[in-house]
Amino acid sequence: MNVTTLAEPGVTRVELEGSIDGKTAPQIREELSAPLQQVQKLIIDMSRVDYLSSAGLRLLLVLYREISARNGKLVLLRVSPEIRTVMSHTGFLSFFTLADSQQEALHAFAA
């Protein structure tokens, strides 16, 4: 699992990788807490996430709630079709803005 925080103009981007489950979700949360403290525009690149468990879904939702609480926005980038389906069936998908490219994600912030 790699968490990389890239500084783009006004936007923070996080790349997640591998499985996000009961083991890794708390670690990710811990690692992200400091870098995301003031962030209002967050892109989470999901293209290299191959599995999202219940704990993983909750991690994303908690991040969404935190960002929303400071009137920010979270965009999920390149979510795989399988994960998108799971998120849809469990009702988690509707909370998020999805983008297939970084440019689309940046547009989403402007909207």
Added chain:
Amino acid sequence: MRHNNVMESRIDYYPTDERQGFRIRRGRPLPFGTTIVPNGVNFSVFSSSAASCTLVLFRKHEPRPIVEIEFPKEFRTGDVYSMIVFDLDYEDLEYGYRFEGPWDQGSGQRFDQTKILFDPYSKVLGGRDVWRKETDPSDIYPYRSRLIFDDFDWENDHALETPLQDLVIYELHVRGFTAHPSSNATAPGTFAGLREKIPYLKELGINCVELLPVFEFDEWENSRKHPETGEQLLNYWGYSTLAFFAPKAGYAATGRLGMQVDEFKAMVKELHRAGIEVILDVVLNHTAEGDHRGPTLCYRGIDNRSYYMLTPDGYYLNFSGCGNTLNCNHPVVRNLVLDCLRYWSAEYHIDGFRFDLASILDRDQNGAPLSNPPLLESLAYDPVLSKCKLIAEAWDAGGLYQVGSFPAYGRWAEWNGKFRDCVRRFVKGDPGLVWEMGSRIQGSPDLYQHRGPSASVNFITCHDGFTLHDMVSYSYKHNEANGENNRDGSDDNASWNWGCEGESPDCQIQALRRQLMKNAFCLLLLSNGIPMILMGDENGRTQRGNNNSYCHDSELTWMDWTLVQHNTDLLRFVKKLIIFRKTHAALRAGEFFRNIDYLGVGIPDISFHGTTPFSPDTSQGSRCIAWMLCGKYANPAHEDIYVAVNSRWDSVTFQLPQASDGALWKVVVNTSMPAPEDIYDACCAPAIHDSKHVIVGGRSVMVLTAGQSAA
């Protein structure tokens, strides 16, 4: 991991003991089941007569346990074993219990330490994660308790609290609703699939779905084979609960990932958003463990004498017809039932419950009916459930029949079996039912005098019996495919085939059947009380004469969505009739009609008529009934409604009563006319030129309105 500092300073944040590498401490006895606590999991389970209890932990899907930890003696409080185990991976964990104690037929004790038992409070049960997936007979622990995350982002969702009398219930099978390929659902046969079909339900106009059992059960629980194909028959309906707190994983597209709880909640949230309530058909009268020959999975091996009603010689009393009877009025079991319903109401935002064989719930521990059954009283006055709909199937398989006399505490409604029987026979053309029909259309005051019309859940068909189409297409049941030589299922169906058993190429027979279905819908939706429609009846769904389809998971039992296109005429009729019901409050009165002119407007709230006004023919040979509802008594007020039902084979002329203020009668419904003249929107209904009489065709219903329509 980040933790709240307050939590970190708590003493019970730290273990006190260690067993086989697992750090533990004494747990809390309540709540029962598992609770995620800081750094660990609290396990708590009750047994009044076990000698000892051992917690068995597995990694998910692993054949052998990772550890077995006997509860230290000092961890027991009263009859409750509780322990916190630290540092567990919640998502990769399965747990169960072994209980040590006597196996003694005579005293009704059936402990078996060789068995690993699931937790009665399992929030999720593993083992049937994917519908109809092959099972592994060598598994030492076939149904496995698991942990869940119970948090869910409901946003502002809450139970809808629709007034009872305003409900239009739609009884459906979660899998059967979208399993058919014609549903085009992306997740056929699942909670997610149902969610995709919400627009259909909304357009139909129903505002409540009643789901056939969704507690975890074993679809393979059936020893019979299809007599022709040899295929294993199933328990498709699921009236055989394994775990009362766990949703059926096989009904979730994400069940294989263990996400059925979230998927179920997402479905409820979306239904609520569309204004549709969710009622669960709950089976609390028995469990899947069967009688003394059945498997030891949970209750039997934990505390047989508490969970089940037993005979003096230790066998099972069988008021459910399914081998055993849950001992509902035992104080511990009563709490289990209460905890279960509170849980579904609070955690899943469920709006109400329909209790399968509810009469069992008012039997004492020896099986005798109680006059003041503590469980029913507790449910009626429970603070969490106070706005929940409680609906009883007011009979059981032990001969207790309580339609009209179920202990209601001012709360309970009932499936009105007498409405079903009377209306079916009247539609078929049986004579001598006019007096009884007069009561049924008012919400059955003869049965529910002190309870009001909304105590009556009116239905003509339900999962159990013929579909509406089959009720007018088959004179006899055809259950051969159930593997019991057509012996199973009811023979008392009040059905008739109108000239040909089953499907008929004859256009006249087809048209007559369509007309009879419309007649039935009129009586259902124009009666006071709560109407319930069976899934697919609005499209003429058939089960080819099978009136006990519990064991078939096939096109026989699934909703065929091509009928939505083929039977547009019937569907359109039902939709418009539901709108008519919603826009006419007199059809949804919260109190019984008084049958008098108590407002001094010249006509009573309801009046009955025959071929001449105010002269209903209640004679033995009569097959005609007409009634008028004065809209001035309704809130909000609306036009007057006159309904004439003719179940004779020939047409009958009805002289019309005068409507309020001498307004002219207009024809809203005439089931003897082909679509679109069978039903009109209120605005476009054609007037009857002299407003003096109407000719009601043979086997037809006409609905007229007169006066100012509601704003």
